[in-house]
Amino acid sequence: MTTIMVIYSLLAICLVWSLLKSRKKTKQSFIVAARALWKMAPGLLAIVGVVGLILGLLPPEIIARLVGEEAGFLAATTAAILGAITLIPALISFPLAASLLRSGATVTTIAAFITTLVMVGFVTAPMEIKALGRKFTLLRNGLSFIAALVIAGLMGVVLG
Amino acid sequence: MSLFKKFKAPLLLVLVYVALAMWWPEVSGRSTKVAFDYLQEMILIIPPVFVLMGLLEVWVPKETIKKLIGAGSGLKGLFFSFLMGTLPTGPLYVAFPMAGTLLQKGAKISNIVIFLGAWAAIKIPQLLVEAEFLGLSFTALRFGLTLTAVIVIGLIMERLIKSEDLPEIQEQREGR
Numbered sequence: 001m002t003t004i005m006v007i008y009s010l011l012a013i014c015l016v017w018s019l020l021k022s023r024k025k026t027k028q029s030f031i032v033a034a035r036a037l038w039k040m041a042p043g044l045l046a047i048v049g050v051v052g053l054i055l056g057l058l059p060p061e062i063i064a065r066l067v068g069e070e071a072g073f074l075a076a077t078t079a080a081i082l083g084a085i086t087l088i089p090a091l092i093s094f095p096l097a098a099s100l101l102r103s104g105a106t107v108t109t110i111a112a113f114i115t116t117l118v119m120v121g122f123v124t125a126p127m128e129i130k131a132l133g134r135k136f137t138l139l140r141n142g143l144s145f146i147a148a149l150v151i152a153g154l155m156g157v158v159l160g
Numbered sequence: 161m162s163l164f165k166k167f168k169a170p171l172l173l174v175l176v177y178v179a180l181a182m183w184w185p186e187v188s189g190r191s192t193k194v195a196f197d198y199l200q201e202m203i204l205i206i207p208p209v210f211v212l213m214g215l216l217e218v219w220v221p222k223e224t225i226k227k228l229i230g231a232g233s234g235l236k237g238l239f240f241s242f243l244m245g246t247l248p249t250g251p252l253y254v255a256f257p258m259a260g261t262l263l264q265k266g267a268k269i270s271n272i273v274i275f276l277g278a279w280a281a282i283k284i285p286q287l288l289v290e291a292e293f294l295g296l297s298f299t300a301l302r303f304g305l306t307l308t309a310v311i312v313i314g315l316i317m318e319r320l321i322k323s324e325d326l327p328e329i330q331e332q333r334e335g336r
Contacts, residue, residue: 011208033214049173056191098293131260135325147309
């Protein structure tokens with residue numbers, strides 16, 4: 001909700017400013033936006049569909065079973081992979097992580113899951129490639145995945 | 161390109177959903193609900209973000225972007241990219257077109273990586289929720305380590321990615 005309010009307020013401020021300065025340029029901005037949206041529309045719709053399928057097959061309870069019971073490197077890697085392929089809003093993922101911690105998952109596992117969840121996007125990769133190129137996307141996601149495992153390991157040592 | 165060909169992936173997914181509804185209603189029910197929630201969120205968030213992107217494209221000159229976050233912008237550029245990323249502006253997939261525009265306008269690769277990293281992992285409202293559920297020490301430690309990692313990844317990618325790897329340049333070469 002905050003997010004939506006911030007975006008719309010930002011947009012309102014920028015639009016008023018733009019309209020005061022030049023109507024023509026404002027219209028041009030809308031054309032640019034519509035073109036980009038049309039270009040991205042198939043990718044966005046595909047994301048909706050794939051996220052639905054993945055979370056339908058892997059509901060939070062199953063994720064909890066997969067990462068909750070074991071510990072160690074294997075559990076952290078599983079958690080990191082699950083985090084990379086799923087796309088769960090933060091508001092749902094944090095309570096899920098907290099309940100996993102209570103039910104016996106280690107700090108390392110949880111940190112791996114949350115870090116890849118936010119930094120690595122398997123489902124959104126096609127969109128990222130379109131906007132930023134294949135090499136950029138592969139490197140960013142690959143390096144982020146490795147970083148997530150390192151971060152998780154360090155957090156386990158410090159907090160575990 | 162025909163409309164059908166352009167939307168082939170979403171159309172294929174609709175078929176998958178129909179098949180699921182017939183043979184695996186349990187999964188289909190959950191999937192449809194999640195997809196619907198997501199669609200709702202997208203319909204609210206995507207249009208304003210794209211209009212903001214359009215305004216950025218039309219109003220902000222290349223030189224400004226270059227000076228702020230381009231080559232030679234140094235620590236100031238790093239800080240500014242980070243700050244732009246932390247604004248509460250929705251999920252990561254809306255940041256990609258934005259990052260594409262910034263890149264076209266001459267932003268440095270490392271700053272784009274930092275912008276995306278901050279956008280994904282270091283949102284202020286998100287941190288508050290995280291602290292509430294997972295504790296302050298978990299959140300603070302993850303914040304510090306993620307920030308470090310994003311900067312390091314940015315610096316590595318700055319060295320590895322050449323301008324010909326980026327999509328705009330490729331499009332120009334194809335003569336579009």
